[in-house]
Every structure is written in structure tokens, then in C-alpha cells.
Amino acid sequence: MSSDRTSLTRGLRQAERVAGAAERVVAAVAAPLRRTGFPWRAPTVPRGVEVPEEPSTLGADYDTEWARRPSAVLSRAFMIAVPMRLFTAAIARPEVLGLDRLADLAREDEPEPLIFAPSHHSHLDTMVMIQAIPRAWRHDLVVAAAADYFFDRRWKAAFSALALNAIPIDRESTGRRSADTFRDLVADGHSLLIYPEGGRSPDGWGQPFKGGAAYLAARTGARIVPVHIEGTGAIFGKGMRRPRPGRTRVIFGRPITPGVDESTRRLNQRIEQAVARLAEESISDAWTAATAAASGTLPSRTGPAINGWRRTWLLNERRRREVSGRRSRPQRAWPNLGDRES
Amino acid sequence: MPRPGFVLDVDRSTPPMLFWHGEKFSLERLPADRSRVIYPPEPIAGIRDVSAAIDHALEHPLDMDPLRALLRPGMVLTICFDDVSLSLPKMRRPDSRQRVIEAVLDLAAEAGVDDVHIIAALGLHRRMHDHELRHVLGDRIVDAFGPTGALYQHDAEDYENLTVVGTTDHGEVLEINRRVAESDLVVYANVNQVAMDGGWKSLVTGVASYRCLSHHHNPESLRNTRSLMDRHHSALHHSIWRLGAVLRDHGPKVFQIETTINTDAFPSPFDFLSRREWEWTARDRATYLATSKALSRMPRSMARKIFHSIEAPYAMTGIHAGFTESVHERTLADVYQQHLVEVEGQTDILTMGVPFISPYNPDSIMNPILVMCMGLGYMFNMYRGKPLVREGGVVIMTHPTYRDFNPVHHPSYIDFFDEVLADTTDPVVMSEKWERKYAEDEWYRHLYRTGNAYHGVHPFYAWYWGAHGQQWAGRVIIVGGDAATVRRLGFTPASTMNDALELASDVVGRSPTITHLHVPSVLVADVV
DSSP states (O other): OHHHHHHHHHHHHHHHHHHHHHHHHHHHHHHHHHHHOTTTSOOOOOTTOOOOOOOOOSGGGOOOGGGGSHHHHHHHHHHIIIIIHHHHHHHTOEEEEOGGGGHHHHTSSSOOOEEEEEOOOBTHHHHHHHHHSOHHHHTTEEEEEEHHHHSSSHHHHHHHHHHHOEEEEOSSOOOHHHHHHHHHHHHTTOEEEOOTTSSOOSSSSOOOOOSHHHHHHHHHOOEEEEEEEESHHHHHBTTOSSOOOOOEEEEEOOOBOOOTTOOHHHHHHHHHHHHHHHHHHHHSOHHHHHHHHHHTOOOOSSOOSOOTHHHHHHHHHHHHHOSSSSSSOOOOOOOOOOOOOO | OOOOOEEEEOOTTOOOEEEEEBTEEEEEOOOTTSEEEEEOOOOOOOOSOHHHHHHHHHHSOBSSOOHHHHOOTTOEEEEEEEOTTSSSSOBOSSOHHHHHHHHHHHHHHHHTOOEEEEEEEOTTSOOOOHHHHHHHHHHHHHHHHTTTTOEEEOOTTOGGGEEEEEEOTTOOEEEEEHHHHTOSEEEEEEEEOSTTSSTTHHHHHHTBOHHHHTTTSSHHHHHTBSOTTOGGGBHHHHHHHHHHHHHHHHSOEEEEEEEEEOSOOOOTTGGGGGSOGGGOOHHHHHHHHHHHHHHHHSOHHHHHHHHHTOOBOOOEEEEEEESHHHHHHHHHHHHHHHHEEEEOSOEEEEEEEOBSOOTTOTTSOOOHHHHHIIIIIIITTOEESSOSEEEEEEEEEEOOOOSOOOTTTOHHHHHIIIIIHHHOOOHHHHHHHTHHHHHTOHHHHHHHHHSSOOOTTHHHHHHHHTHHHHHHOSEEEEETSOHHHHHHTTOEEESSHHHHHHHHHHHHOSSOOEEEEOOSSOOEEEEO
């Protein structure tokens, strides 16, 4: 026991000596640089002089044009087809439903660009969506990503642009510049993946839709496909340190065409209701969801207007009805059809 | 712009013609200067925005109020749809019935209709398997209505759930599904692949009892049908229309939704089947050689599996909704626009290649009775005006005609072949002597009601379907068929097309005229 302690102390002392030697080497190398000054070092600013700010190249100003060049497109196609596909299959095992609602559009010689508007619970959502979106749109897809999160560091911005074909968007308000960029991209045949909630759900319930997707639809004239994603929140929701593999489900809805004189607010409501209907369809069935939508009794996506444990409690209740987000399917609950007459 | 159908006069430079031969194909050279080939029109363009077209049809029906106005809370709504016998081959998903029914359900949900039943109108056909229901209706409808028992298949032997609506002035009793008869509104979603389908036939046969069907599915009606593709000259359709009038006057309100599809039946690599032989590219020729060699070497069951797995890229060419008779007239116009080819005069010999599929063997075996039904029933009847072959002429079909049956789907066909056809091939005789026995057999009835078997009487109906062709033709020859099986059908076997033409000369002389019905795709010869 005592010999163990002695050897540990000896090891620590040796490490201390190595660290000290390294520090001395760095100091010796840096000393001439410190002495050299400008232009080897950054200039000091004279008093009373204001240095003009350099235009930002990060955040919403990050230029992603390079990520749509052929070499980048090829790299991305490989990343989507191999590592991302394997990762998504291993972690999320997505079940994709409702593709028949897009079948007509997918069979066109040149499928029209669409705006995919899914619910958002996890960073996994984008990878799951890229795998779920039909091939007709997958490789021309651009992803609207929060400028303040995905484009705040150069390496993050480069990775997001290359791997996801992400475009920075200000999540608080969709500015004219972003809108113009997306309009040009849509005119160029690109489809768009945008999360109308503006960010991941903080507690597992949905968030109210911001008007970004509706605004872009109105500006670009593209149709919007409502999408419900289920299960990713339980696998890798906001605040989780590492993913817990499970099942996910993606349900595509019928494309929504913006009305000629339809306001953005009204269109946004329609998209939100369509996603709510898909959420209900996922845990019950299409007819129940249709009747609930028609009678205005669809369960709220955003959860009860209460805070604290009861909100979480009710979320667990809802998740029990979902087939996704867990490792195995729940037991099938057969309806009670009454006693069979002999 | 799709090209219309046309009649090609065969000369020495004409390449050999493609013939179906069950789960295979063959190329046959027809005699020059006295043969002609009828080519079907190319597939016409489909509707671009199908969802919008469906919505428009429901909002602007013919001679009825919009569907939205017919729906109200508390009402009893029944939706019926055509079974798996349509389309052939099955159309790729989503099926047009799914799209139509989903649109109807959206409106029903908006109107607050709770009591909705969805019934597969399959008459005496076999019950559909779960995967077939899902293919036709889609997962959403099956998952929503299946578990609660609101989606089911019509049972023509469930007399507790059948009711008599009325009787025609010809004494025909209209006995149909009770739920349908007692509904406030019945919506029918059909697929009109050929002119024979649709109209009152959808409901009057789809949800009827055996007793009701026997009024028109009999040798007398079928022999007096000129043809099945021309309802105005079809005794079968006349009877059905009389029963339809009873339904109209004494039954529930019916909102008929009819859709038509084009003839784009085969996706790549089988798309060369629909091309004209002299337009085959090098790729088409290579595909033909590769597939025909491969098919001739593989087991029949595997070839069958491949063909039945084909999903046709059909496009919807029309949709009309509203009052049945008004809707059907429009539908027929759409169907004829796709299928009609004008043909001058009749011929001594009619040749046709019989394919691997008929309406009664989806995902199943084309047994010998179905070969007769397909050849003399469906393909022979692909005319308007007068038959392509003159009375007393010869019909030559190509098909392997193996003695092979699917015991799950066609149990009564096996006994029909062994027992009834051994006794007679005359529809009238078998109708009088044997039909009742098969129709009332408890075992067949059990298999029909609880399994996936066609009704016990169904092989008789399949045989009657060819009664007109059988009576009209002086001789029927099957090329490449199993000789004993072909003889049991009452036909003449031949090894090759040349042998068949030689055999035919006994009936039509040494220099007969020959007409070949080019299949695929589908056509109706307008014989003038």
C-alpha cells in the first residue's frame, strides 16, 4: 500500500518537472517575438483613434457559396450516403411514413423545389430528415441553420456548410437578405429544410411556430411540406450529453400551397395545424387525426399552459403513446370490440 | 403527343411480332400480305395535379350536390371500393382509390361524420390479403379503420347482412349488403381500366349476393353480350342497369367517383413490351433477349413472382364524380379515348398472346380456366361493333396452359377442371347440371367466407365469360400449351404458330386473313 503511494508521488513530481521544462522552452521561444514588436506583433492603437470594424464573416454573414461547388457536393453526397446513413440507422432507426403524399411531385422529370417544415426536438432531426427526404430533393436540399449557433465559429460554420449544406438564418427574424438568398436558391432548384419553431424544444413539448417558413414560402412561391418527427427528443434532446439509441418516426404531410392573397400569419397557422395533425396521426391514426383537426380538438403540440413537474408528467404520458424514441416497440393495444356473439 | 393506335399490314419487311406466352414472350412471324396487326394507342398524358383534380371532382359533381353538402353529422356513410382485380398489373402506390377515399374522409371529418364504414366491393371474388388492402388503400386508412372493424370485405354469403332492395320488371332481385342498403350515403371509388368496368356494375355486382349475381352472370346473358366493352350492346350490362335503376329508386343515395388510367403498364426494364417492334432500340433488343432467355430457364414460380411484383406506372387520365349514370358516360368517353382503334372488316383468324395475368389471378396462378376466360372472355371481347374474327373463324392463342392451380385462391377451380370439364364444356349444360352444386357447397362457402378463396361458383362465371367467343369461333387453338389440358378445355393444341395456322386451314381454307391483337397494351377495336 505504502509503496503504491510512493510511486504515485514520484510520478507526479516527474510530471511537474516535464511541465516546467516545457514552459521554459515556450518562454525561450516567445521571448524574441515579444521583443520584436510590430510588425511581428499586432499594432497598438494610438489614443483618440477609432479603428473601423471589419465586416463579419461569421454568423448570418457567412458565405456558403463554396459549399455548393461540385467538389463540395460530391463530398457531401458521400458523407450522406455512408457515414451519416450508418450513424442515423444505428442511433435513430427512422421509420418514414407519408411519402406517398409526395409521390406525384417526385415523379416529375424536374421535381419542383419544396420547403420542408418539420417539428424540431434534437440535433439529430437534420440528419434524420436528410435521410428521409426522397432522393428527388435530397441532393439539392439546403438547410436553414441558426446563424448564432452553427455559424459562430469558423470550423463549425465550415462543417455545417459542407456536411449539411446549411445556410445561416437569423432565428429571431428572417431578414430580407436571408429571404433573397433562399429565393435565389429555390429559383436555382434547391429545396429547403427549415424548422419553423426556430430551435430545439427545451422540454420535449413543441414550440409555437415562428413565421420564417411561411414567409419564405410566400417570397419564393414554393410549396410547404409539413413534417412531424417523433422520437429524436428522447434519443438526443436538448440538454442531453450523449445520445441514447432508439426508434424515430418521420411522417410527411400533404404539400401546402400558399394562397394567392394569404397572409403569412394565416399560412403559418395552417402549417402548424398540419404538423399537429401529423403528430396526432402518429400516435392514433389518420381518421382520428382528421376528425380532431376538423372539430378543433387536436391535442396541443406545445403542451399545457402550466410550468413545473406537471408539464413534464404530461409529456411522459404522451411519450408512452408514441412508438418512437425507445429501443423496442410497445405491446400493441388491441381495441375492445365488445363481446363476440356466439 | 401520344400516337393513336393503328392497323399495320404485314409485309416481308415486317419484323416478327411480340406475343405473350404466359410468364414468357415469343416473337412470331406472321404470313406477309394477308396479315395485319392492331397496335394500341400510346398512353395518353395523365392529370398533372391529381389532388387538385380529385378536390375539383368532389366539389363540382355531375347532376348531384357537392359531396361536402351531402355530408352531415350523425349520418351513416359507407365507402365502397373496387377490389384487387383492378388494376392489372397493380398500380404503384399511392393507388388512385386511396387518394380518392382519403379526400372523401377529409370532407367527412370536416362535416363531423362519425359513422363511416369502408367496404371492399369484391362480389364473389376472393377476400384481399392484408398486404393487398394496404396496397390499395394505403397504411393510413387500414390502420385507422381496420382495428375497429370499420374496414371489411363484402360477404355475399352472409345472409343476415344482406337485404332485398327491390325487383326489376324482368324479375331480377336486387339483394345487396345491408349496411350499404341502409346507409344515408354510399360513396363508390372505382378504377375504370376498361370500358366494361364502372357505372351501376360497381355496386350492383360488388356488394351483391350470389342470387342477385346469377341474374346476369349466366350463359344466356354472356352469349348475348356484343361485347363486354360496349355496354349499350351487352345483355349483361342491360340487366345490371335494370338493377341499378332499382337501386336508384329504392336504395341509398349513391355518390359515384370513377377514375380512368392510361395504358402505361410496364416500368423499365419491361417497357419494351409496349413499344412497336421496329422501334426497338439495341437496348430493347438486348433486354428482350436477356429476359426471355432468363425466363425460359428459371422455374415457373420464380418467373410468376417477378411478373406479379411489377407495379405499373399508370397515370390517372380522368376523374368524374356525382350521379352514377352521368359520371359513367364521361368515364366511358375517357376510356374510349385511350383504347379505341378503328379497324376495317373482320378476319378469318384472330391471334393473341395471353399474358400471365387476368382479373382473377392477381398474385396467383393463371390456371387453364382463366386462360380460357382471359382469351375468349376478355381479349375476344375487346371490340365494339362486331367481333374481329368472322363467325366460324379461328382464334389462336399462345399460352403454356399448364395444369396448375392455386389451392388457396382457386379451390373450386380444381374440382371444376377435374369434374365439370371432364363432363362438358358447354356453358348451358354445365349451368343446368353442375352450377348449383358448386354454388351451395359448404366447404367452398367456408373457404370464401373465412379464407382467401373465390366463391365456389366462380369458375362457372369465368367459363361463361368466354361463352360468346366459344360460340362464335369455329375452332380455338392454343400454341405451346400442355396438350392434355388444352384438350380438356375443348380446344386444339399446337406446338408452333405455323402448326396452328396449318390446323386452322381445315376451317378457314388455305389463304385466310389473319389479325393479330397486339398485347400489351389494351385496345378496343372499333370494327366497321
